[in-house]
Amino acid sequence: GAVVSQHPSWVICKSGTSVKIECRSLDFQATTMFWYRQFPKQSLMLMATSNEGSKATYEQGVEKDKFLINHASLTLSTLTVTSAHPEDSSFYICSAPARQDSTDTQYFGPGTRLTVL
Amino acid sequence: GENVEQHPSTLSVQEGDSAVIKCTYSDSASNYFPWYKQELGKGPQLIIDIRSNVGEKKDQRIAVTLNKTAKHFSLHITETQPEDSAVYFCAASHPGGGNKLTFGTGTQLKVEL
Numbered sequence: 001g002a003v004v005s006q007h008p009s010w011v012i013c014k015s016g017t018s019v020k021i022e023c024r025s026l027d028f029q030a031t032t033m034f035w036y037r038q039f040p041k042q043s044l045m046l047m048a049t050s051n052e053g054s055k056a057t058y059e060q061g062v063e064k065d066k067f068l069i070n071h072a073s074l075t076l077s078t079l080t081v082t083s084a085h086p087e088d089s090s091f092y093i094c095s096a097p098a099r100q101d102s103t104d105t106q107y108f109g110p111g112t113r114l115t116v117l
Numbered sequence: 118g119e120n121v122e123q124h125p126s127t128l129s130v131q132e133g134d135s136a137v138i139k140c141t142y143s144d145s146a147s148n149y150f151p152w153y154k155q156e157l158g159k160g161p162q163l164i165i166d167i168r169s170n171v172g173e174k175k176d177q178r179i180a181v182t183l184n185k186t187a188k189h190f191s192l193h194i195t196e197t198q199p200e201d202s203a204v205y206f207c208a209a210s211h212p213g214g215g216n217k218l219t220f221g222t223g224t225q226l227k228v229e230l
Contacts, residue, residue: 001163032216043206043220044161093160097216103168104216106151108160 123221
């Protein structure tokens, strides 16, 4: 299957600072990538759709000025959590659809654990 | 929008037994139904998927069935092993949804020795 990587795998930051998380499709190109947030023992909640070369589309209730998304190339999307606060501590996961046999299959990255002190 | 319900939330089975997880969806236009396995601290891993043009798909010990009329689909794991212990998520998406997935709430499967 296709491979999606994330960096860093975990990060600890102080309240008020910004953190950037990278999502890369390693062996395929992705015009669209998705960013999810997952709290302990809960399901994945879609935050936004990252579109290569254009603005991201945010889900209802997600602050676009707080969660900045940039999809500058067909293999890289970044999520920047600005002015992070303890309530932003979570597991952030990206995914990208890869075309196989004329249909799209979503592959997920390994996730980034963010802890805001 | 799409709503996916998943049951049970926790499931304990003895090694070697079968496990069944069920999901229902609300949007009749949904046509793609993947299942993901998530181990602690890791990202979800696709284990099997099914599209609406088939009713069943099998891959070794794992199978998925789809009933479009009733709008539900199920994951079947046979001959369970301890390494099958994880959280399993079902999901659904529909054409025109831009590949967006709507996830179920997850099932914690524990395979006991």
